[in-house]
Amino acid sequence: MSTARTIRTVSWAALAALLLIVAGVLGYQHLFSGTQRSLMANTQMGAPFKLIDHTGQPITERALAGKPAAVFFGFTHCPEVCPTTLLELSGWLNEIGDEGNNINAFFFSVDPVRDTPEIMRSYIENFSTRITGVTGDPAEVARLAKAWFVYFKKAPLDDGGYTMDHTASIFLVDGQGHFKGTIAYGENSDTAVAKLRRLAKSTNQ
Amino acid sequence: MLKTTLTAILAATCLMAIPASAQDYKLGELAIVNPHVRATPPKAPVSAGYMTIQNTGSKPDRLTGGSAMFAGKVEIHEMKIDGDVMKMRRISDGLEIPAGGEVALKPGGYHMMFMKLNAQLKAGEKRKATLQFEKAGTIDIEFNVEELKPGSKMKHDSMDQSKAMDHSKTVDHSMNGSSN
Numbered sequence: 001m002s003t004a005r006t007i008r009t010v011s012w013a014a015l016a017a018l019l020l021i022v023a024g025v026l027g028y029q030h031l032f033s034g035t036q037r038s039l040m041a042n043t044q045m046g047a048p049f050k051l052i053d054h055t056g057q058p059i060t061e062r063a064l065a066g067k068p069a070a071v072f073f074g075f076t077h078c079p080e081v082c083p084t085t086l087l088e089l090s091g092w093l094n095e096i097g098d099e100g101n102n103i104n105a106f107f108f109s110v111d112p113v114r115d116t117p118e119i120m121r122s123y124i125e126n127f128s129t130r131i132t133g134v135t136g137d138p139a140e141v142a143r144l145a146k147a148w149f150v151y152f153k154k155a156p157l158d159d160g161g162y163t164m165d166h167t168a169s170i171f172l173v174d175g176q177g178h179f180k181g182t183i184a185y186g187e188n189s190d191t192a193v194a195k196l197r198r199l200a201k202s203t204n205q
Numbered sequence: 206m207l208k209t210t211l212t213a214i215l216a217a218t219c220l221m222a223i224p225a226s227a228q229d230y231k232l233g234e235l236a237i238v239n240p241h242v243r244a245t246p247p248k249a250p251v252s253a254g255y256m257t258i259q260n261t262g263s264k265p266d267r268l269t270g271g272s273a274m275f276a277g278k279v280e281i282h283e284m285k286i287d288g289d290v291m292k293m294r295r296i297s298d299g300l301e302i303p304a305g306g307e308v309a310l311k312p313g314g315y316h317m318m319f320m321k322l323n324a325q326l327k328a329g330e331k332r333k334a335t336l337q338f339e340k341a342g343t344i345d346i347e348f349n350v351e352e353l354k355p356g357s358k359m360k361h362d363s364m365d366q367s368k369a370m371d372h373s374k375t376v377d378h379s380m381n382g383s384s385n
Contacts, residue, residue: 076249076250076251077250077251077320078251078291079243079251079252079253079282079284079293079316079318079319080243080253080284080291080312080313080316081284081286081291083243083245083246083249083353084312084353087353114250118248119248119250122246122247122248122249123246123247123248123249124246125246126246126247126249127246151290155292155293155294157280157295158295158297159278161278161320163282163293165290165291165292165293166290166291167289167290167291168286168289168290168291169289182289184289185286185289185291186286186313
């Protein structure tokens, strides 16, 4: 092999490797950017966890096992998206009635330092008895959010306080934790109800 | 004939769209239309206030902040949905109300952020607050506490009074421009 050809081959190989790395990085960022587009049907969602529910009792991943679930990550210092989502989710579950009795609904706090079980309780019980609030150790919450492909980040305010940026969609999973879709913030109620009806039938798939 | 009837129906619809309880306020060249605040669960730490601010004057003004007995802190915030992520930021230099125009504080965009609430806001109540403008000064107003039910986003968006006004003068500052 001539030197020129060797250089050419090495150059092409280097270029190919570079492209692979770029594609890999972009793919990784895409997958973990928390957007629903990156999730595929039946992606395994969630992870084992040990946290506290809104009644102050320990809760683990077993609370999600065997039944389809609607899962939302938010916080109580949230002026619009979280109260609206909880109100809507509660309304949709009421609308479906018995047909959706097997759906569990969860509100995980992305702000567990401020969202004590006591605050979660009075907040959630205002909207529904169907929704379980979950809070607890911040590191455990962060690990779990990642396993749900949920993005969240503390955004400081000038006065030393802060607000939270967070994924605003509801995630739908079957009884095995397989991804079945999302309900986006502001989604049409008829579509949301249809998705929940479909989810209710997804058990044991 | 048909046109007249349609106009009449349209006019009637616009009138009906204004809630009977809506209270409007005047401060110089500014009008504050239908101030309302989201009802909260017990012990909820925050809520959002909404209204439309019209400026019939020839100079812009700025909403720079406010205060309220029921909240330890009041700021002007902007919410937007970026992809599927909710982001909220303080508008620290005030919200411009353009000359001859108006700005809507509404779900999915700008709101008065009431923080450190010291009492639950219950639907049907009225809550006093003060708005602070750069030039026009301050005004005491009452917010109607409303349960912003599913579908109310539609109501406040598509039926608010701004639609009955001259569209060319309507300034929609909301970043996402969508209907939520």
